[in-house]
Amino acid sequence: MPPDNFEKKEVEAVAVARPSKEIILEEVFSWAKMIVITVLAAVLLNQFVIVNATIPTGSMEYTIMENDRVVAFRLSYLFNPPERFHIVIFRSPDNETRLYVKRIIGLPGETVEIRGGRVFIDGAEEALRDDFVKGAIEGYHGPVTVPEDHYFVLGDYRSNSSDSRRWNNPFVRRDQILGRAVFKYFRGFAILQ
Numbered sequence: 001m002p003p004d005n006f007e008k009k010e011v012e013a014v015a016v017a018r019p020s021k022e023i024i025l026e027e028v029f030s031w032a033k034m035i036v037i038t039v040l041a042a043v044l045l046n047q048f049v050i051v052n053a054t055i056p057t058g059s060m061e062y063t064i065m066e067n068d069r070v071v072a073f074r075l076s077y078l079f080n081p082p083e084r085f086h087i088v089i090f091r092s093p094d095n096e097t098r099l100y101v102k103r104i105i106g107l108p109g110e111t112v113e114i115r116g117g118r119v120f121i122d123g124a125e126e127a128l129r130d131d132f133v134k135g136a137i138e139g140y141h142g143p144v145t146v147p148e149d150h151y152f153v154l155g156d157y158r159s160n161s162s163d164s165r166r167w168n169n170p171f172v173r174r175d176q177i178l179g180r181a182v183f184k185y186f187r188g189f190a191i192l193q
Helices: 018-048
Strands: 051-053 069-073 089-092 099-104 113-117 118-121 139-147 150-156 177-185
Touching: 018 051, 051 099, 051 177, 069 089, 089 139, 099 113
Parallel strands: none
Antiparallel strands: 051 069, 069 177, 089 099, 089 177, 099 150, 113 118, 113 139
């Protein structure tokens, strides 16, 4: 209940009508601005920060399955070089219009040899770990020495992978590596290591 000395004042609400054309133009401009900013942000993100790729084959099974989508971070190697076992997206050494996703096995200056399907680095007696490899691992390759600023890469499904063992130009140059694969999605989300 209002106090006794409270005076009721009626306030008249006056609506100022704006022309409907002006309201429509403001709304259209607002939407257009938002669309342009969104498209520009997506283009910049895709050109300078991430690589988004669809995996067309099973060469990386079971780590990455056929038709999975993979996102790689372009800035991963800005301050540090790629490391062994990193999964990377890179331009094909034989056809730079094609992108590949493989695992780095041999680093610059190392000698890589595959004996009985197992990978040996610099003549070591013990093979590299291969718990990520699918299927029977067989075959022989090398020894080959990885040139400076280049990498030797293999797919995780070795018997079904076009990789450094089969290309005309077997090594991936550092500048062909677009980024480190950080996660996959489509059939489920997973962080790649």
